[in-house]
Amino acid sequence: MSWDLDQAHQDFQASTRAFTDRQVRPLVEPAEAAGTFPAELWKQLGAAGLLGLTVPEAYGGADGGALPVALLAEELARASGGIAVTALASAYMAAPHIVAHGTEQQRQRWLAALVAGEAVAAIAVTEPDTGSDVARVRTTARRGDDGGWLLAGSKMFITNAGLADVIIVAARTGEPGRAGLSLFLVERDTPGLSLGNPLPKMGWHSSDTREVHLDNVAVAPDALVGAQGRGFYQIMEGFQLERVALAAMGIGHAAECLDLAREYTRQRQAFGEPLTRLQTVRHRLAAMEVELEAARLLTYQAAARLDAGHPEAARSVARAKYLAATAANRIVDDAVQLFGGAGFVEESAVARHYRDARILRIGGGTDEIQLEILTRGLA
Incomplete structure (x- = not known):
């Protein structure tokens, strides 16, 4: 039993702190004033290996675990909560769904790009009248004539919505309750997908947070992430x-x-x-x-x-x-x-x-x- 980090994690913590001090801190005040995440940071984070800590090596990641993610989150937040949550939401709140439940095609399509900072992801679960009670999600997904899915509904308080190349959307494919939810990949600029204006917030000023609207958004059959009804x-x-x-x-x-x-x-x-x-x-x-x-x-x-x-x-x-x-x-x-x-x-x-x-x-x-x-x- 040890109450201290082992040497490998200490080294990672030190390198992450150095990256944050060198690359992130100089951008905090301009990002806060502009209300936007510094776009140049994506590829810098990717090049430093900080966006793929839990992604398998086959897709460019480090095949690591939650402890390195915690160390990264701690160091980034010391500089800026808004910058920290933007990177973390893409890499460790949205992307893990593709890692754990995505098809090989979905993994090939998105993981390497997300790890490199060449793409951004978001996850959309919360709705205007549904927050903690995830089982009450009302956004629907019904089968289209081509065997795909039509998504309809609204999501609220979605981090990275305005930056995301792909949004993982929770929608109801079956009966009310837990067993009726599924997850879908919705790409930027898909017809019927629209975003609200950035929401003014008490904090996280450099984080993009918006409402997401889905007006019969058509996605292919292979947009389903994981098994139907397991969302x-x-x-x-x-x-x-x-x-x-x-x-x-x-x-x-x-x-x-x-x-x-x-x-x-x-x-x-x-x-x-x-x-x-x-x-x-x-x-x-x-x-x-x-x-x-x-x-x-x-x-x-x-x-x-x-x-x-x-x-x-x-x-x-x-x-x-x-x-x-x-x-x-x-x-x-x-x-x-x-x-x-x-x-x-x-x-x-x-x-x-x-x-x-x-x-x-x-x-x-x-x-x-x-x-x-x-x-x-x-x-």
């Missing part, structure tokens, strides 16, 4: 890696804010001496560190258990997602408090992390969903 279960399976990534993003936000708060309180003078001379400030920083390390350990454990196929993996993921998201929000709030008025202005880094961290308690499964997972069987 709900495929989504639940995909949520595990997604939640690890989001938990790790929370760790990144919290770690960055703790570092910033430590530096600021050492330098900021109050009553003739640095803030760190005040016991209440030192104790607050120590409490932030304890909460951060607890969330980090739980997240790394969840990732390792997911990779190992551990029987408690799903519960570990739920614990990590809940704790990391809630801890991140408390830690970034404490950082703003320690910065005082300087932490409340828009251009402050801690203000940006404060805005970005809030969604982590909602996206990928709310706090309430994680607690429900952990209390099943008690009622």
Whole structure:
């Protein structure tokens, strides 16, 4: 038993941090101001091998697991939540459905391009009146005259919708409930597919988020991802890696804010001496560190258990997602408090992390969903 990363993962973490410092941080403020993901980053991420960590080597990936994804998510989020989630949504929330359930033709068509940063993916499940209750998805897919499918409905809050070359769409092919959902690949510019304007958001300003409309979108028979009627279960399976990534993003936000708060309180003078001379400030920083390390350990454990196929993996993921998201929000709030008025202005880094961290308690499964997972069987 070890509570530390092995050397290979430490090396990966260091290289990922170096990439983030060199390639990502200089682009954060322009991306926030423009409200767009820096397009040049896609191929840079691809060339660094950061978009194919879980993709088999045959398609250009590293054939790795959830722990490297967690390390990547943590480092990217230290720089920017909006930039982090854009890359993670394509590579580790959408693409894994093609890896796990796609046909060989689908894998050949998309995986190498996604790994190289030459294509972008999105996944569209949430609807205007259906969020956490995935089994209630109303978008429909009915057979067309040519044996293909006609998709009709609307999706809401879809990350990467305006950037995606392919969107994985959840639609109902059968009866109400879990057994009636299937997943489909819908390519950009398919007739009947339209997008809303980018949604103004509290945070993740550099992430593209839109409504997706499907007006009898015709797709070929081979657009089906996995088995018909298995979409709900495929989504639940995909949520595990997604939640690890989001938990790790929370760790990144919290770690960055703790570092910033430590530096600021050492330098900021109050009553003739640095803030760190005040016991209440030192104790607050120590409490932030304890909460951060607890969330980090739980997240790394969840990732390792997911990779190992551990029987408690799903519960570990739920614990990590809940704790990391809630801890991140408390830690970034404490950082703003320690910065005082300087932490409340828009251009402050801690203000940006404060805005970005809030969604982590909602996206990928709310706090309430994680607690429900952990209390099943008690009622």
